[in-house]
Amino acid sequence: MSLIEARVKAVVNAERSISGRYPNLGPALLYREGIPLIDNVGTKILETVKDGDTVELRDGRIYLRGVLVGKGSVMNGKTIKREMALAKRNLEAELDGFIDNTLEYAKKEKDLILGKLELPKLRTDISGRHALVVVRGKDYRNDLSIIKSYIEEVKPVLIGVDGGGDALLEFGLVPDIIIGDMDSVSDRALRKCREIVVHAYMDGRAPGLERINRLGLNAEVLCCPGTSEDIAMLLAYENGAELIVAVGAHSSIIDFLEKGRKGMGSTFLTRLKVGDRLVDAKGVNKLYREKVKPKHIVGLVLAAMIPVVIAGAMSPPLQQLYRLLSIRLRLVLGY
Structure with missing residues (x-):
C-alpha cells in the first residue's frame, strides 16, 4: 500500500x-x-x-x-x-x-x-492462450480498469507477480498463478490462487518457500536470474502463451532507479526474447479516457421515450385526450 x-x-x-x-x-x-x-x-x-x-x-x-x-x-x-x-x-x-x-x-x-530454462511443470495450461502478467507498479489500477473488458472477453491466464496477485483480487479476479519471492503478497492471495511458483536464487536458496510451507501450501520453485516479473514473462513464453499482456511492469530507467537497481540487464534480455508476443499495457489509461458526450445523453433519452410514446398511443384515456386536443386546435385555427 x-x-x-x-x-x-x-x-x-x-x-x-x-x-x-x-x-x-x-x-x-x-x-x-x-x-x-x-x-x-x-x-x-x-x-x-x-x-x-x-x-x-x-x-x-x-x-x-x-x-x-x-x-x-x-x-x-x-x-x-x-x-x-x-x-x-x-x-x-x-x-x-x-x-x-x-x-x-x-x-x-x-x-x-x-x-533453455529448466521450468517447473505447471498445472495451469498456458499453451495457445493469452497470459496477463500483473505487477503492482505505477498506475496499475487505472490500466487494469481500462482492459477489464478484454479480461472478461478473452479470459487470459492471470499471473500475479508477488503483490500483483492482490491487485487482481482487488478487481474480483482470482490469480491462476502467483510468482515471486513472496515478500509483498498477502496470505489471502496465496490461499486463493490456483498455483504458486517461488522465484529462487541461482544457488537454490528460496526464502519465499519457507513462508509457503508455514501456510501449509504447495509451490513449485524456479531458479533464474533477474526480477520476478521477468521470470513471469519467461514462464508464460516458454509455456506457449500466444500473447503476453503486461500491466504495471517496470521498463524505464526511472522505474529501476526508484527500486534501487543500477541496471536492467535481465529485463533487457527478457524483452528481447519475448518481444514478439509482448504487449505492455503500462500507461494505457492515458491513451483512452471514455467521456459521456451530449449526443449520448440525447440518444439515451430518445430511446427511453419510444416505449412511453407507444404505450401512450395504446392507452384509451390518452387517445381521448389526444382527440380533445385535436378538436380544440381546429377550433382555434378555424378549420
Whole structure:
C-alpha cells in the first residue's frame, strides 16, 4: 500500500527525498495530494522517535512530548519544481552508468535467460492462450480498469507477480498463478490462487518457500536470474502463451532507479526474447479516457421515450385526450 493510499497525515524523511541523481516522482505526488513532506531531518530522529509515538509537526520542526527532536525543510511546489529540474539535468550522467551496468549484466546472464530454462511443470495450461502478467507498479489500477473488458472477453491466464496477485483480487479476479519471492503478497492471495511458483536464487536458496510451507501450501520453485516479473514473462513464453499482456511492469530507467537497481540487464534480455508476443499495457489509461458526450445523453433519452410514446398511443384515456386536443386546435385555427 502506498503512502497516499494509507492516507498518512504527513511524511518525515530522515534523508533527502530528491537525491538529484534522477527525477523521482514521489514528492510531487505527495504535494499534489496535500500531504506535507518534511525533508532531510537527519537519521538521529530514527533513534529518538519510536514506533507508536505521537509527534507534533510545526513549520518543519518535529516535537515529541513538547521537546524539539528534529528539524527539516518543508517541501513545497516551488522547491520540488527546482530540485526536479536539477535532477533532470543530472539524469544523463546517471543514464551513462545505468547503460554500462545493464550491458555488463546482460553479458553475464544472456546464456541463463536466452538459453533453455529448466521450468517447473505447471498445472495451469498456458499453451495457445493469452497470459496477463500483473505487477503492482505505477498506475496499475487505472490500466487494469481500462482492459477489464478484454479480461472478461478473452479470459487470459492471470499471473500475479508477488503483490500483483492482490491487485487482481482487488478487481474480483482470482490469480491462476502467483510468482515471486513472496515478500509483498498477502496470505489471502496465496490461499486463493490456483498455483504458486517461488522465484529462487541461482544457488537454490528460496526464502519465499519457507513462508509457503508455514501456510501449509504447495509451490513449485524456479531458479533464474533477474526480477520476478521477468521470470513471469519467461514462464508464460516458454509455456506457449500466444500473447503476453503486461500491466504495471517496470521498463524505464526511472522505474529501476526508484527500486534501487543500477541496471536492467535481465529485463533487457527478457524483452528481447519475448518481444514478439509482448504487449505492455503500462500507461494505457492515458491513451483512452471514455467521456459521456451530449449526443449520448440525447440518444439515451430518445430511446427511453419510444416505449412511453407507444404505450401512450395504446392507452384509451390518452387517445381521448389526444382527440380533445385535436378538436380544440381546429377550433382555434378555424378549420
